[in-house]
Amino acid sequence: MALGRLLLCLHSHMPYVLSHGRSPHGTDWIHESAAECYLPLLDVLDRLEREGIQPHWTIGVTPILAEQLADPGFADSFRDYCESKIDAAREDALRFRLEGPLWMQGLACLWERAYRHALEQFERRWKGRLLTAFRHFQEIGAIEILTSCATHGYLPLLGTDASVSAQVALGVQTYRRHFGRDPRGIWLPECAYRPSYAWKPPVGPGEPFPRVGVETILAEQGLEYFFIDSHLLRGGEPLGTYAAQFPQLAELFARSRRGDLVPPEERNEYEAYRLPAGPACFARDPQTTVKVWSGESGYPGDPRYLEFHKQLYPGRLRYWRISENKRDLGAKGPYDPYAAYERIRAHADDFLNTVRGALATHKGRTEREGTLVAMYDTELFGHWWWEGPQFLYEVARRLASQEEVRPVTGSEALEIAPPRPIHGLPEGSWGEGGYHHIWLNEENAWTWERLYSAERAWLDRLARPHAPENPWLLQAARELLLAEASDWQFLISTRSARDYAELRFTDHLDRFERLLNLSSESARPSSKDEAFLDECRLKDAPFQSLSLGLWDRARLGPNTP
DSSP states (O other), rough: OOOEEEEEEEEEESOOOOOOSSTTHHHHHHHHHHHIIHHHHHHHHHHHHHOOOOEEEEEEEOOOHHHHHHHHHHHHHHHHHHHHHHHHHHHHHHHHHHHSOOOHHHHHHHHHHHHHHHHHIIIIIIITTTHHHHHHHHTTTTEEEEEETTBBBBBGSSSSSSHHHHHHHHHHHHHHHHHHHOSSSSEEEOOOBOOOOEESSSSSSSEEEEEHHHHHHHHHTTTEEEEOOOHTTTTOOOOOTTHHOOHHHHHHHHHHSSOOOOOOGGTTTTTTTTTTTTTEEOOOOOHHHHHHOOOTTSSGOOTSSOSSOOOOTTTTBBOOOOOSSSOGGOOOOOOHHHHHHHHHHHHHHHHHHHHHHHHHHHHHOOOOEEEEEEEEGGGTTEEEEEEEEHHHHHHHHHHTSSSSEOOHHHHHHHSSSSSEEOSSSOEEEEEEEESSSTTTTTHHHHHHHHHHHEEEEEHHHSSSSSOOOOOOHHHHHHHHHHBBHHHHHHHHHHHHHHHHHHHHHHHHHHHHHHHHHHHOOOOOOOHHHHHHHHHHHHHOOOTTTGGGGGGGGSSSSSSOO
């Protein structure tokens, strides 16, 4: 008996970290993700294709990630990275053979084999072109690829509709260039949404002014659907003392909830809903979220799986399992890959049983087949959870051998079960507390004050005469887009790389301001200024087909402060 559908959605993102003349700090992030997440995921898709299985996954690739993966500099640095890991594994194996323990020598050989396989797959199977690989699987119907905003800008807090529109429009254009078609769905950065209302900046000066909802800008770009967290669908309020810390945001949230909303009790996570502007939204299922996301109670926290945090220096390879005492790194036991992979099968079975149970409950209540949306960061699978790609493989194989649950992409889900209309959604994200806390708090509020000033200056400059190919303005646009990335506020809040994030954000806006000052048609740049422009073009080089017309929405009406 058919129970419903499973929409597995993976979100792949990396801020702009290619070195290109900058400090190499951060570059390893994209190398690690390619070796441990993207290539293993492609390897799973390759195996499934040979077995005649189409998993129907929905995979988001952010434009800024796509630009980096397509950069020739990435291919060269990735080869060097894999070679360094292979050398580290060899050195570890030699040390363990001479000094022990011998069980670590075997694992060192597994690491060498893993990175050799990644390098061979990268060079021989995909000829150094990972985007071509993902495009191949989309073209054969195995996956659907989503776009996102250009640099993963946090849309609800950007200061103008023109800034939001530029992020979305450039995301669509970049997708079209890399994947040869128009995208149908989009991953909103941080699943962050804002409806239409009289908005004012949550920090700094400013009076309320009309803003269109995010869905209106998506519709302008032909996008058909996006994803949200479940609390937005049910109209839930943000948690904690956040409103007291930022009273202007409490006012914004109250405004966002005005209007004739469908009562929350009539909505559920297993059906899609269409907003008046046109795009539909899917909400993630909370049950499967906890089982796959949680390092404490979920599958990735199983004591048999590979421990992420304990590494052997200088090569930073991992030889220990999570173990029963998760918090004591000194108490970690040796990793046994055979025991770990035995657990994967049990977890795949449990995951599908959870999916069946949730869909059966929904069908029993509504007499309709629903769509369960399981949404995760791609980087969870392989990087944080080493066994994660094999888990996805086992889930796909099990789905292919039964008929109760049908795997579907986002577009397929909309075609099978047309979305139900609703009048609107409240504001929020999938972050801690359900609102903007991670991206706006006492530690990073200064970034928004400075960004709002830059956005106003940008629109003021574009309102004055300028050549469409003014090189100073084009590079200033890149710097502004890169400064708008949500990653900088996230890293400041979590303190995982706070100094790096503050440096990058400040550097982009410093460059933006200098370039803007040099962009006047009557300016006479010095040789030093010309060298600065060349340096900026080398250092921050994505979106080479960038057009200043992306910000034309500013001319459509009074929607800027």
